[in-house]
Amino acid sequence: MSEVMASELGRVTARGTPRQIGRTLGEAGRDAVREVLLGADYWQAVTDPAHAGAVEVMAENVKAMFPSVWEELQGLAEGLELPLEQVVAWNCRGDLMSNVPDGCTTVQIPGDVPVIGHNEDGLPGFRGHAFVAGITPDDGPALMSFCYPGSIPGHTFAANAAGLVQAVNNLRLRGVAPQLPRMGLGRAVLACEGMDKALALLARHNDSGGFHMTLAQAGDTRVMSVEFGGEACSTRQIEAPAVHANHALHMGARAAEQTITDSSRDRQARGAQMIGDGVTDPLRILRDTGGTGLPIHRCSPDDPDNENTLATALFRIEKSSVEWRLHDQTSERPVIEGRWPRS
Secondary structure (H helix, E strand, C coil): CEECCCCCCEEEEEEECHHHHHHHHHHHHHHHHHHHHCCCHHHHHHCCHHHHHHHHHHHHHHHHHCHHHHHHHHHHHHHHCCCHHHHHHHCCHHHHCCCCCCCCEEEEECCCCCEEEEEEEECHHHCCCCEEEEEEECCCCCEEEEECCCCCCCCCEEEECCCEEEEEEEECECCCCCCCCHHHHHHHHCCCCCHHHHHHHHHHCCCCCEEEEEEEECCEEEEEEEEEECCEEEEEECCCCEEECCCCCCCHHHHHCECCCHHHHHHHHHHHHHHHCCCCCHHHHHCCCCCCCCCCCCCCCCCCCCCEEEEEEEEEECCCCEEEEEEECCCCCCCEEEEECCC
């Protein structure tokens, strides 16, 4: 990765065992978690002892199925200097509750050289505290991921050295009795050496809270839209320019059991309108503040979902490499650029 200009996005390098990586990420986010999260209502709600049974079930299943993810969570708790149970609960927040402040919008442009654009929308208080991690595990592909303080990678935007690109949106599914945390599944996807393995993983393991993932792979012109959660998984290849906000679009009956916020509905409608008008520049769509409803690019201090756009990512998926350009909330030019494989 190369930094282009001064940025609100921090930079963190982590390497080693999963536990060492988790500890590094925890240390990087420790002060921000104390400043932004620990006194917040949503932290108290997610870590409430009432959820202890569900958290224990998910923890045991992660230990058994994805031990490296579990070790990363252990390291994260050590780096944050917080009880493991609380850190695991926070990383299960979208499985325990459907109204946590996780947003995002993804633009999907298929073609011979697909392009994926993504607005990472999160807690406004994390502006200036979120960071981009370059991670080199002892085992498995290296990766680049946007990270929130207190959270493992795999639920924002990322790319790994095998050429796999991941962009993730929150789905607010109701009536879920989760057996696995969706963020743990997202982290496991980033350890996959290819898109087909990632798709197979999500088809097999989806007894979690709801997520939408856009997946693409260097050397593969497919752009795949995957909606999963609540023991359901729907996979669709994107054949024409499209946008996806924070509600399921092709999940069938399971989509009937979801909460659609005004912001998600408005962003979906505005993005679709722009594409219908012939706009296919992802950055133009993701920075748009027009339309009659709530905007795609979110900077309002009174956003009704308590979310602001903290970063915008553009991925160009080529035959033998993936190139990314990252913007912070307001930068006109990229603040971080990179490519797998490195040139």
